[in-house]
Structures are given as C-alpha cells and as structure tokens.
Amino acid sequence: MAAAMKAVVLGAAAGGGFPQWNSNAEACRRARAGDRGAAPRTQASLAISGDGRRWFVINASPDLRQQIEARSFLHPHQGLRSSPIEGMLLTGADVDAIAGLLHLRERQAFTIYGSARVLGVLKDNPIFGVLAADCVRRETVSLDRAFALRHVDGSDSGLEVELFDVPGKVALYLETGDAPAELAGRPGDTVGVEVRANGHRLLYIPGCARMTEPLKRRLAGASVVLFDGTLWQDDEMIRLGLGPKTGQRMGHMSVSGSDGTIAAFRDVAVGRKILVHINNSNPILLDDSPERRILKEEGWEVAYDGMEVSP
Numbered sequence: 001m002a003a004a005m006k007a008v009v010l011g012a013a014a015g016g017g018f019p020q021w022n023s024n025a026e027a028c029r030r031a032r033a034g035d036r037g038a039a040p041r042t043q044a045s046l047a048i049s050g051d052g053r054r055w056f057v058i059n060a061s062p063d064l065r066q067q068i069e070a071r072s073f074l075h076p077h078q079g080l081r082s083s084p085i086e087g088m089l090l091t092g093a094d095v096d097a098i099a100g101l102l103h104l105r106e107r108q109a110f111t112i113y114g115s116a117r118v119l120g121v122l123k124d125n126p127i128f129g130v131l132a133a134d135c136v137r138r139e140t141v142s143l144d145r146a147f148a149l150r151h152v153d154g155s156d157s158g159l160e161v162e163l164f165d166v167p168g169k170v171a172l173y174l175e176t177g178d179a180p181a182e183l184a185g186r187p188g189d190t191v192g193v194e195v196r197a198n199g200h201r202l203l204y205i206p207g208c209a210r211m212t213e214p215l216k217r218r219l220a221g222a223s224v225v226l227f228d229g230t231l232w233q234d235d236e237m238i239r240l241g242l243g244p245k246t247g248q249r250m251g252h253m254s255v256s257g258s259d260g261t262i263a264a265f266r267d268v269a270v271g272r273k274i275l276v277h278i279n280n281s282n283p284i285l286l287d288d289s290p291e292r293r294i295l296k297e298e299g300w301e302v303a304y305d306g307m308e309v310s311p
C-alpha cells in the first residue's frame with residue numbers, strides 16, 4: 001500500500017504549556033490577552049496517519065483531551081463509542097509524554113507503543129491500570145528496528161516506524177541522584193521516532209540533549225524534522241529567575257549557541273526543519289521577537305498547534 005503520510009502538530013509547547021498556569025511573565029500575559037503574536041500552545045504531541053482516517057498520536061500530553069476536541073479528525077465518527085485513535089507512541093516517561101494516557105480510560109481499544117524502559121514506568125505505576133489490559137494493548141518496541149504500524153484490527157497503516165535512542169535524561173520524578181550517568185538514563189529513556197511512508201521520512205525528536213554523529217546520519221535527507229526547541233539559551237530559566245536548572249540539566253540542547261540546534265543542523269540537509277516542545281520562557285514563541293527572525297533566516301519554522309507537517 002502506498003500510503004501518503006499525514007502529520008499534524010497537536011501541541012507545540014514544552015511541559016507546562018504556553019501560557020503556563022503559574023507564569024506571569026510578559027510572554028504568558030500576552031498569550032492570555034489574546035495577542036496574535038503570542039499564540040497559546042498546548043503540550044507537545046504529534047498526530048500521524050497513513051490513510052487520513054485512522055491516527056496514531058506521538059506522546060500523550062496532559063492536554064490530550066483538549067487536543068482531541070480541537071481537531072475534528074480525532075473525534076468519534078462511528079456508532080455510540082469509537083475513536084480514530086488507533087495507538088499512542090511514547091518518546092519518554094516525562095509527565096508531559098504520558099499523563100494524557102489517563103484521558104483515554106473509557107474502555108476504548110488502542111495500542112501503546114514504547115521502549116521497554118518507558119513501558120516499565122507505566123507498569124510500575126498502578127494508576128495506568130485504568131487502561132484495562134483487555135482493551136489497551138501495550139507493545140514493547142525494540143530500538144533501531146523498523147516495524148509496520150498496525151491498526152487495532154491488524155491492518156497495516158502504511159506507516160513504518162522506528163524508535164531510536166537519543167541523548168536525554170531519565171524522567172525528572174525518577175531521578176535517584178545527581179551523578180551524570182544516572183541522570184543521563186539508559187537506552188530507551190529518551191527516544192526519537194522515525195516515520196516512513198511512500199519514500200518520505202519524518203523525524204519527531206521533542207527532547208535531545210546533544211547532537212551526535214549517528215543522529216546526524218539519521219537526520220540527513222529527511223523530508224521533515226520536528227526537533228527539541230525547549231530553550232533558546234541554556235541558562236535562560238536561571239537568568240529569567242524562573243528556576244534553578246539549565247537546559248542541559250533537563251536533557252535539552254538549546255536552540256542558539258555554538259553547541260545549539262541551529263549550529264548543529266547547518267551541515268545536515270533536511271527538507272523542513274521545525275522546532276517543537278518549546279518552553280514558555282523561549283522568545284521564539286513570540287512572532288515579533290528578534291530570535292524568531294534569526295530562525296527564519298536560518299530556515300527554521302516554529303511549530304504551533306494545528307500545524308500541518310505532512311511530508
């Protein structure tokens with residue numbers, strides 16, 4: 001089946017969303033006031049489909065319920081109870097990647113795909129038992145091995161998917177110490193998703209602590225890349241008085257700077273480069289910011305909720 005991949009950003013913000021509930025910073029105030037240059041964004045998630053009817057959602061953001069209601073293609077279309085959502089793919093066990101699973105607890109059949117590490121976190125947390133095992137299948141995905149994504153009825157979605165490890169971090173609430181090796185986590189704690197259909201490749205990487213040569217090789221030639229845009233500068237949360245942590249400490253590379261995302265992608269040829277998982281402190285959220293102009297000059301787009309990113 002020659003599927004035409006469809007992909008739509010459900011949420012473009014990092015954990016906390018934009019505006020964040022307890023932020024009174026100027027950007028969040030602009031977003032609340034309905035300023036057109038500061039569009040609100042829900043927490044990061046991407047919907048993908050091979051037929052435009054049945055969908056898979058990458059990451060279950062705490063805003064998932066709102067994201068479903070905002071997109072008519074995710075509304076039930078058949079019978080009294082149904083959903084076009086056939087599966088959820090998880091890139092990590094952070095709150096902003098898994099909490100939304102709790103919205104899906106109404107005895108609807110779907111499949112949760114994730115690494116052994118991430119599915120282990122769900123298994124160890126009894127609250128996820130609300131997703132009844134006789135309805136919701138959990139499928140452990142091996143890293144670096146492509147597989148055909150299937151609908152609940154077993155039919156092929158036409159999408160081929162591969163999860164791959166990226167430099168990242170164990171989930172904040174699972175930190176046991178501050179030794180760098182422990183914080184960095186183990187393979188499968190932070191993954192990227194590669195989706196292939198019809199000769200196109202889309203990569204979704206909402207968290208990445210640094211660029212590596214293997215990652216560059218994987219990115220090269222992709223049609224669309226959605227990449228970690230959490231912070232503009234590594235110490236931006238500290239400088240703005242918002243928190244004690246650098247981006248690096250949170251497992252995110254910054255967009256600017258010599259080790260940043262813009263610099264890292266200069267010698268990587270990809271079709272579309274789009275920043276996602278953007279923290280409310282990042283000035284790229286504001287259409288009129290100088291940082292936004294720099295991104296444009298560098299060929300980067302900034303994701304927003306509802307953005308169509310089909311290859």
Ligand code: MLT
Nearest residue numbers: 015094095096172207250
């Ligand atoms: C992150 O992306 O660093 C996490 O979502 C942070 C968090 O869990 O709040």
Ligand code: MN
Nearest residue numbers: 014015094096
């Ligand atoms: Mn996050």
